[in-house]
Amino acid sequence: xxxxxxxxxxxxxxxxxxxxxxxxxxxxxxxxxxxxxxxxxxxxxxxxxxxxxxxxxxxxxxxxxxxxxxxxxxxxxxxxxxxxxxxxxxxxxxxxxxxxxxxxxxxxxx
Amino acid sequence: xxxxxxxxxxxxxxxxxxxxxxxxxxxxxxxxxxxxxxxxxxxxxxxxxxxxxxxxxxxxxxxxxxxxxxxxxxxxxxxxxxxxxxxxxxxxxxxxxxxxxxxxxxxxxxxx
Numbered sequence: 160x161x162x163x164x165x166x167x168x169x170x171x172x173x174x175x176x177x178x179x180x181x182x183x184x185x186x187x188x189x190x191x192x193x194x195x196x197x198x199x200x201x202x203x204x205x206x207x208x209x210x211x212x213x214x215x216x217x218x219x220x221x222x223x224x225x226x227x228x229x230x231x232x233x234x235x236x237x238x239x240x241x242x243x244x245x246x247x248x249x250x251x252x253x254x255x256x257x258x259x260x261x262x263x264x265x266x267x268x269x
Numbered sequence: 270x271x272x273x274x275x276x277x278x279x280x281x282x283x284x285x286x287x288x289x290x291x292x293x294x295x296x297x298x299x300x301x302x303x304x305x306x307x308x309x310x311x312x313x314x315x316x317x318x319x320x321x322x323x324x325x326x327x328x329x330x331x332x333x334x335x336x337x338x339x340x341x342x343x344x345x346x347x348x349x350x351x352x353x354x355x356x357x358x359x360x361x362x363x364x365x366x367x368x369x370x371x372x373x374x375x376x377x378x379x380x381x
Contacts, residue, residue, distance in 0.1 A: 202372040259311075
């Protein structure tokens with residue numbers, strides 16, 4: 160079955176880069192997503208990458224995809240206090256719905 | 270101009286009651302979904318539905334049923350509510366291609 164794994168917590172200093180990692184099992188995944196959830200809020204789509212791409216950059220966000228290793232990462236440059244949230248990796252595989260990882264809590268140290 | 274809207278935002282109810290959560294999307298998407306986020310923030314798909322096919326996650330109790338009066342709406346009905354149903358429920362919709370997956374803001378259900 161489909162499975163998505165990510166670390167539960169990441170702590171970084173303000174101004175440093177944050178790298179959140181994710182692994183997935185479904186080799187038929189077409190799109191891979193990163194969502195952000197702030198406390199008490201809904202799911203905000205940060206970025207997505209199509210499975211035939213290796214990298215996607217959008218302002219402070221860089222997504223890297225290693226399809227061979229089924230590894231996805233999200234790099235946030237110059238991490239700010241407003242980046243504090245839960246970040247979910249998700250894949251869209253053969254079935255239509257998204258399979259989510261358990262979410263990485265990003266903690267920003269001043 | 271909210272793309273995917275859910276009502277109510279909060280719902281507190283007693284065990285045994287029957288309740289509904291409404292969802293509407295104005296994006297013209299073909300497929301709509303319901304997801305459940307538990308107290309540990311884990312997200313799981315419950316249903317995937319378009320006008321042709323309903324796909325149910327086999328772990329979802331049959332007390333939960335989606336109802337779609339038209340392509341823009343997918344409501345979630347829950348019968349005989351239990352304490353373990355307390356969670357945040359998210360509605361979502363998507364077009365046939367994968368780059369337009371949009372979530373509603375969630376409904377926090379508390380069963381007492």
